[in-house]
Amino acid sequence: MNRMQNFKNGLIKDNPVFGLYLGLCSTLAITTSINNAIGMGVAVIFVLILSNMIISAIRKLVPDEIRIPVYIVIIATLVKIIQMLIQAYAPALDSSLGVFIPLIVVNCIILGRAEAFASKNGVLDSALDGVGMGLGYLLAVLSMSVIRQLLSTGVLSMTNPFNEAQVLFSLRLIPEDFTISMFSSPLGAFMTFACLAAGLTAYKLHVQKKEAAAKAAANSQEAAK
Amino acid sequence: MNKSSPAYLALFLAITAGIAGGALYSANALTAPVIKANAEKAEKASLLEMYPDASIDDFVVVDAEDIIADHPSVQGVYKYGDDIVIFKNAVSGYDGGTVFLVAINATDDTIDSFKAISNGDTKGIGSKITENAFAESLAGKQASGELDTISGATLTSTPVVEAINECATIAPTVE
Numbered sequence: 365m366n367r368m369q370n371f372k373n374g375l376i377k378d379n380p381v382f383g384l385y386l387g388l389c390s391t392l393a394i395t396t397s398i399n400n401a402i403g404m405g406v407a408v409i410f411v412l413i414l415s416n417m418i419i420s421a422i423r424k425l426v427p428d429e430i431r432i433p434v435y436i437v438i439i440a441t442l443v444k445i446i447q448m449l450i451q452a453y454a455p456a457l458d459s460s461l462g463v464f465i466p467l468i469v470v471n472c473i474i475l476g477r478a479e480a481f482a483s484k485n486g487v488l489d490s491a492l493d494g495v496g497m498g499l500g501y502l503l504a505v506l507s508m509s510v511i512r513q514l515l516s517t518g519v520l521s522m523t524n525p526f527n528e529a530q531v532l533f534s535l536r537l538i539p540e541d542f543t544i545s546m547f548s549s550p551l552g553a554f555m556t557f558a559c560l561a562a563g564l565t566a567y568k569l570h571v572q573k574k575e576a577a578a579k580a581a582a583n584s585q586e587a588a589k
Numbered sequence: 590m591n592k593s594s595p596a597y598l599a600l601f602l603a604i605t606a607g608i609a610g611g612a613l614y615s616a617n618a619l620t621a622p623v624i625k626a627n628a629e630k631a632e633k634a635s636l637l638e639m640y641p642d643a644s645i646d647d648f649v650v651v652d653a654e655d656i657i658a659d660h661p662s663v664q665g666v667y668k669y670g671d672d673i674v675i676f677k678n679a680v681s682g683y684d685g686g687t688v689f690l691v692a693i694n695a696t697d698d699t700i701d702s703f704k705a706i707s708n709g710d711t712k713g714i715g716s717k718i719t720e721n722a723f724a725e726s727l728a729g730k731q732a733s734g735e736l737d738t739i740s741g742a743t744l745t746s747t748p749v750v751e752a753i754n755e756c757a758t759i760a761p762t763v764e
Contacts, residue, residue, distance in 0.1 A: 430598050434605050441609035445616040452623035455631065545712075 367492055374496030380473045381504035382557075382564040387473040390464045391505055392553040398522050401509035402502070403457040407450065407465060409498030411442045412474055413491055416482040418442075420490035423483045435478045436469070443468045454525045473501060504560075511556050514538065516548035636667060636675060639690060639702045643669065651763055662752045664688075666763060672696045674763045676756040677706075680748035685709010687718055687745060691753050693732045695760040700753065703727045708745065715745035732757035 380386045394400045426434050447465045451458045482490040518538035524530040546552045636648050653666035665677040675692045687708045692701040705719040738746040
């Protein structure tokens, strides 16, 4: 139950991007198309799960004084391996994500989870935390990229990351004359981010209020007894 | 050994880095040949767009280290047939600049073909360099002579034209 709660927190309430405001740099930069978002999201999930598991497995061995350098070495190694795999097997993705793959190393979500969670919990819990947080990141970049791609190009489309020429689906929802190219620029990224983050905060406040009301009602019932 | 002594800490970090290095080495050994083949294929794919009737083996990669050292805009040199030398160039422009291929006939100094691979300048203005009209305006002209730029997009097209002139001087020396 507790584990499930941890997992769900990462997805919505403590969503790393819209809830904790972590890893914004890459989020704002790569969310111009669905393809980029999924590629980046999957790479982050992969690194996050593996780094959480490795760090959790060696947490009792690592001396406290040098834990951060050790974590960085582990994370950097994983990211570099992922980068090489992407370059080899999904070159189109590599050229569109560019520098943001190596920058996963300094993505605060990963080091943050290593320090805050994996270094204090077991391997299985850490892996689950990685899945939850990683899916949270994927959900965030995906929702941003859907909005941005739709408004800036009017088309929702996705190609096979392993074979650029193969289009999986392509759907024109807005005629070309009515697209807003601003949404492909950083300005559009900030606006989309702000709206989604505000939406999540509003949702969280709504839930809080409901819980508080339920508590108050329970209290008054008790008092009446 | 004391767990917080500097020697232990240094040893621990060294071992971590060693294991990481080993993992990277094996990942590199696995992927390096695939990455290299990909890069070559991608480069030759754009050459094929210039000469759709050719096959990928018709293009010979020229060892261009000296040329690239002397001419910073040149990224790669290929030979097609006996006369045609193809240059891949990257030049700066208004914003993102242009990456393009130009095929020059080394014997009579004419431009055989031009193809812009990418342009990062203003859409609709600098990006005109990627349109067919510009490529057609170049075809058959003397590569070392005066070439027309695109009016309204001189910041994009002037560096391209200058690079073509530069390539014209290199073309006869390529073997």
